[in-house]
Amino acid sequence: MATKLKPVDIVIVGLGWTGGIMAKELADTGLRIVALERGIQRDTDPDFVSVTKDDEVRYVRRNELMQDVTKETITFRNNTSQTALPMRRLGSFLPGDGVGGAGVHWAGITWRWMEWDHEAYTRTVDRYGKSIIPADMQLQDWGVTYAELEPYYEKFEMLCGTSGKAGNLNGKIVEGGNPFEGLRKSEYPTEPLVRTQANLLFEKAARERGLHPFPQPSSTASQPYTNPDGIDFGQCHYCGFCEQFGCEANAKASPHFTVIPLAKKNPNFELRTRSRVLKINLDSTGKKAVSVTYLDARGNEIEQPADLIILSAYQLSNVHLMLLSGIGQPYDPATGQGVVGRGYTYTNSGGATLYFDENTHMNPFMATGGTSSVCDDFNGDVYDFAELGFIGGHQLSAGHQGARPIGYHPTPKGTPKWGSEWKAAVARSYNHTMGIGGSGAVMAYKQNYLDLDPTYKDAFGRPLLRMTFDYTENEYKMSNHAADVAVEMAKTLNPKSFTRNTKSGPYSIVPYQSTHNMGGALMGTDRSTSALNQYLQSWDVPNVFVLGATSFSHNSGKNPTGPVGALALWAADAVKNRYLKNPGPLAPS
Amino acid sequence: MSKRNDDECAVDRRNFLKVIGVASVSTTIPGVAIAAETTAMGHGHAAPALGSRPGYVFLNLDEGGFIEAAIDVLIPSDSTGPGAVESGVVIYIDRQLGGAYGSGARLYLQGPFQEGEPEQGYQLPFTPAELIKAGIADVDAYALEKHQKNFAALSLGDRDAILKELDEGKATLATVPAKIFFGHLWSLTQEGYFGDPIHGGNTDKAVWKMIGFPGVGNIYTDAILEYRNKPYPVEPQSIQDFS
Ligand SMILES: Cc1cc2nc3c(=O)[nH]c(=O)nc-3n(C[C@H](O)[C@H](O)[C@H](O)COP(=O)(O)OP(=O)(O)OC[C@H]3O[C@@H](n4cnc5c(N)ncnc54)[C@H](O)[C@@H]3O)c2cc1C
Numbered sequence: 001m002a003t004k005l006k007p008v009d010i011v012i013v014g015l016g017w018t019g020g021i022m023a024k025e026l027a028d029t030g031l032r033i034v035a036l037e038r039g040i041q042r043d044t045d046p047d048f049v050s051v052t053k054d055d056e057v058r059y060v061r062r063n064e065l066m067q068d069v070t071k072e073t074i075t076f077r078n079n080t081s082q083t084a085l086p087m088r089r090l091g092s093f094l095p096g097d098g099v100g101g102a103g104v105h106w107a108g109i110t111w112r113w114m115e116w117d118h119e120a121y122t123r124t125v126d127r128y129g130k131s132i133i134p135a136d137m138q139l140q141d142w143g144v145t146y147a148e149l150e151p152y153y154e155k156f157e158m159l160c161g162t163s164g165k166a167g168n169l170n171g172k173i174v175e176g177g178n179p180f181e182g183l184r185k186s187e188y189p190t191e192p193l194v195r196t197q198a199n200l201l202f203e204k205a206a207r208e209r210g211l212h213p214f215p216q217p218s219s220t221a222s223q224p225y226t227n228p229d230g231i232d233f234g235q236c237h238y239c240g241f242c243e244q245f246g247c248e249a250n251a252k253a254s255p256h257f258t259v260i261p262l263a264k265k266n267p268n269f270e271l272r273t274r275s276r277v278l279k280i281n282l283d284s285t286g287k288k289a290v291s292v293t294y295l296d297a298r299g300n301e302i303e304q305p306a307d308l309i310i311l312s313a314y315q316l317s318n319v320h321l322m323l324l325s326g327i328g329q330p331y332d333p334a335t336g337q338g339v340v341g342r343g344y345t346y347t348n349s350g351g352a353t354l355y356f357d358e359n360t361h362m363n364p365f366m367a368t369g370g371t372s373s374v375c376d377d378f379n380g381d382v383y384d385f386a387e388l389g390f391i392g393g394h395q396l397s398a399g400h401q402g403a404r405p406i407g408y409h410p411t412p413k414g415t416p417k418w419g420s421e422w423k424a425a426v427a428r429s430y431n432h433t434m435g436i437g438g439s440g441a442v443m444a445y446k447q448n449y450l451d452l453d454p455t456y457k458d459a460f461g462r463p464l465l466r467m468t469f470d471y472t473e474n475e476y477k478m479s480n481h482a483a484d485v486a487v488e489m490a491k492t493l494n495p496k497s498f499t500r501n502t503k504s505g506p507y508s509i510v511p512y513q514s515t516h517n518m519g520g521a522l523m524g525t526d527r528s529t530s531a532l533n534q535y536l537q538s539w540d541v542p543n544v545f546v547l548g549a550t551s552f553s554h555n556s557g558k559n560p561t562g563p564v565g566a567l568a569l570w571a572a573d574a575v576k577n578r579y580l581k582n583p584g585p586l587a588p589s
Numbered sequence: 590m591s592k593r594n595d596d597e598c599a600v601d602r603r604n605f606l607k608v609i610g611v612a613s614v615s616t617t618i619p620g621v622a623i624a625a626e627t628t629a630m631g632h633g634h635a636a637p638a639l640g641s642r643p644g645y646v647f648l649n650l651d652e653g654g655f656i657e658a659a660i661d662v663l664i665p666s667d668s669t670g671p672g673a674v675e676s677g678v679v680i681y682i683d684r685q686l687g688g689a690y691g692s693g694a695r696l697y698l699q700g701p702f703q704e705g706e707p708e709q710g711y712q713l714p715f716t717p718a719e720l721i722k723a724g725i726a727d728v729d730a731y732a733l734e735k736h737q738k739n740f741a742a743l744s745l746g747d748r749d750a751i752l753k754e755l756d757e758g759k760a761t762l763a764t765v766p767a768k769i770f771f772g773h774l775w776s777l778t779q780e781g782y783f784g785d786p787i788h789g790g791n792t793d794k795a796v797w798k799m800i801g802f803p804g805v806g807n808i809y810t811d812a813i814l815e816y817r818n819k820p821y822p823v824e825p826q827s828i829q830d831f832s
Contacts (some may be wrong), residue, residue, distance in 0.1 A: 051805055051806040051828055051831040052828055054785075054805035054806055054828065055785055055787070055805075055828060056783075056784055056785065057780055057784045057785065057788050061780055061784075062689075062690060062694075062695065063695060068695055069695060069696070069697045070693075070694070070695060070696065070697055070698070073697045076708075076710075077706075077709065078706070078708060082705075082706065082709075083703065083705070084709075085703065085705040085709045085710075085712055086697050086699070086712075087697070087710060088696055088697040088698070088710060088711050088712065089695065089696055089697070089710060089711055090695070091710060194813045194814050195817075196813065196817065197817050197818040200817075235810060236810065237807070237808040237809060237810055238808075238809040238810060238812075238813045239806075239807055239808060239809065240807065240809070241805070360818065361816075361818050361819055361820055361821070363813070363816055363817070363819075363821050365802055365803060365807075365809075366807075366809040366812060366813040366816070366821075403802065405783035405784075405796070405797065405800060405802050406779055406780050406783040406784050409779075409783065409800065417756065418662070418664065418752075418775070419662070419663070419664075419665065419749070420665055420669065422664075423664060423665075423667065423669050423670065424667075424669045426800060427669050427670060427799050427800050430800040430801060430802070431800070431801050431820075455701065456699065457699065505708075506706075507708065508707070508708040508710075509708060509709060509710050510707075510708070510710045
């Protein structure tokens with residue numbers, strides 16, 4: 001039997017980027033807030049200032065900061081004709097675990113998504129008509145525009161000390177920034193990161209091909225910075241142990257030293273670590289959440305009643321908890337009915353690897369998550385969908401993110417897989433190689449979705465989340481196009497040799513690709529195709545808000561945390577200034 | 590793969606130790622045999638000092654010999670740089686298999702089990718330690734049937750050919766799928782070879798020196814611009830150097 005605790009006003013499930021933002025924004029209301037986080041607390045000092053933090057075996061190969069699949073995992077299949085099998089080991093993506101979530105060990109790349117991304121359906125149909133949309137593609141709008149989110153994007157960048165160069169400042173196109181970005185009201189809080197040799201080569205090739213390169217916006221502070229909340233950031237060390245590692249300098253923005261300590265300053269806020277939420281409990285009408293059930297550090301089952309519940313447990317866990325708790329109707333791919341689990345999307349890629357001679361020194365180990373240069377010439381709706389034959393676009397970039405040798409020891413095409421020749425190629429290539437990578441959009445399709453697995457269970461006896469996902473022609477064409485452009489750019493740079501890299505064959509859960517899982521509880525203005533309204537509030541259970549990329553109706557060619565953070569701030573604003581004053585639906589259904 | 594001649598026969602490791610006059614076989618030091626052999630065959634790298642290596646925590650001597658014989662083919666000692674054996678990779682593998690990874694930490698092992706598609710990833714009920722142990726026995730049986738010798742007693746060329754068959758899934762093994770066994774062995778080999786010496790491999794950071802990786806604990810805030818497109822020749826640092 002669960003121990004039932006005294007009610008509180010708000011429960012936050014999962015304390016990473018989105019939960020941390022919500023906690024900080026609501027903490028000064030004086031309401032009693034409890035955050036339940038399944039993982040442990042880690043702090044920059046002592047956890048990341050120690051050199052043991054720079055351990056590729058421990059953190060990349062053994063995933064110490066990530067979700068433990070022996071406790072919770074998913075099952076996966078490419079399509080409904082297969083039997084989904086458990087993801088027995090982490091691979092394709094790495095959900096975070098612990099206070100700060102994946103914000104502790106992300107790469108810091110921070111985008112505002114393009115205006116098109118927020119209104120993908122309307123802007124596509126306005127320009128091309130409905131006929132351009134493939135029959136199985138579920139293209140839809142967010143219900144909130146870029147212009148509406150602009151102040152929240154700005155607030156998130158200020159919070160994070162994001163480095164970069166504006167390309168569209170109040171409608172004026174600025175040389176050196178991204179000319180295709182939506183209008184920004186202000187410059188980035190810190191200057192762009194140092195340009196590396198790979199960045200310069202990419203920029204040269206891009207300009208020669210008439211493209212518009214600019215420095216990667218990144219939440220690794222390029223100079224010491226104090227954010228508007230008074231949180232101090234150190235200057236980035238370019239130490240090369242960034243993505244998948246904690247940061248020793250507090251240069252990489254993370255909730256664990258920004259929003260979470262601010263929330264903790266309020267006595268009405270309480271964080272309970274090692275507290276894993278199993279379920280949200282609804283009342284008999286099924287339209288109101290009354291409590292959450294969780295396991296505490298000693299494994300005791302606890303019921304915590306609350307008036308308002310914020311789900312911020314990362315995209316996959318959010319959808320899992322909604323399905324387990326009966327929040328919203330599960331999606332059925334056969335009929336297209338239902339909304340929870342609908343529109344699961346992921347990452348696409350294509351590019352080239354360039355091998356130079358000994359006179360080009362990349363020093364790939366001097367890097368941070370954001371030491372890249374980028375082009376948006378084929379992203380969003382900058383290019384012609386009809387001409388190129390795909391929707392969504394890709395973003396080309398180049399630069400190293402660190403070169404830890406277990407994971408990074410590229411060899412040119414034709415090199416044997418092992419032996420002396422292989423070793424010679426490894427030694428020859430290590431410091432003289434760069435990639436030009438296209439990070440591509442993945443659109444939502446009728447057949448790609450999330451539901452509960454009929455067979456496999458997690459360590460707590462709950463059915464695992466089942467993922468059914470594969471790419472379609474739209475993604476393969478995009479991947480090939482990215483590779484074509486990358487190859488053209490490679491030729492301009494005249495390397496000793498290069499390889500062309502594309503997506504081919506079905507999506508595989510095995511190699512790491514990105515932790516950019518999207519969708520499953522989309523936001524929108526039509527409750528027949530979205531689980532959440534534009535304030536990330538459940539249509540069906542209005543005292544539940546669901547934060548994170550769960551709400552994105554496609555994955556753009558850009559990393560998600562910029563809009564994830566902006567939307568968390570947008571939702572926090574709506575909760576604080578509207579919902580708490582008058583609890584109930586914030587949008588007409 | 591390996592460029593060495595097929596007729597460079599590996600000597601049975603216990604006998605070999607006698608041949609080169611190691612005083613007491615009972616104090617057999619894992620990791621030495623093949624490295625010593627390599628030196629004797631003139632590949633230009635000094636054998637590590639005898640007695641400088643710790644013993645095994647998990648592998649038995651035959652398994653250790655098997656892994657040495659395999660990784661010596663995968664990453665031989667040559668004029669480019671150190672081989673996997675002299676780099677202590679077998680020690681790395683031994684410690685990994687004897688530790689949390691080997692016993693299935695962060696590996697979901699609930700049934701039911703079925704093979705599935707390659708895109709669905711690892712689907713066997715074995716922990717990594719069980720997989721490697723079973724795979725070694727399987728490959729030895731395979732070698733015995735094919736060449737009437739244990740894998741470790743085969744020539745470099747024959748070992749290379751068998752590893753290739755495993756990698757390509759052409760060999761059928763009794764217990765574990767060949768490709769999956771090889772994949773694990775090759776991953777572990779690369780981890781030990783390229784990883785931080787604190788874990789037992791990459792002896793003297795020689796692999797990092799070979800490729801030019803400056804190691805851990807670095808602050809490149811100034812160097813990143815100062816050394817842009819220039820060599821950065823520094824002595825690498827490992828976690829151990831800070832300990
Ligand atoms: C290696 C890596 C690199 C990345 N790099 C980038 C990048 O460069 N740019 C970018 O835009 N994005 C990047 N991301 C993605 C980014 O980290 C996420 O978008 C972001 O952290 C999502 O915020 P969130 O609040 O939804 O989830 P998280 O920050 O992951 O927080 C979720 C929290 O919920 C907890 N939790 C989950 N389930 C439960 C439960 N049942 N009970 C209690 N607690 C629970 C988790 O332990 C976790 O702490 C990266 C991710 C990874 C893993």
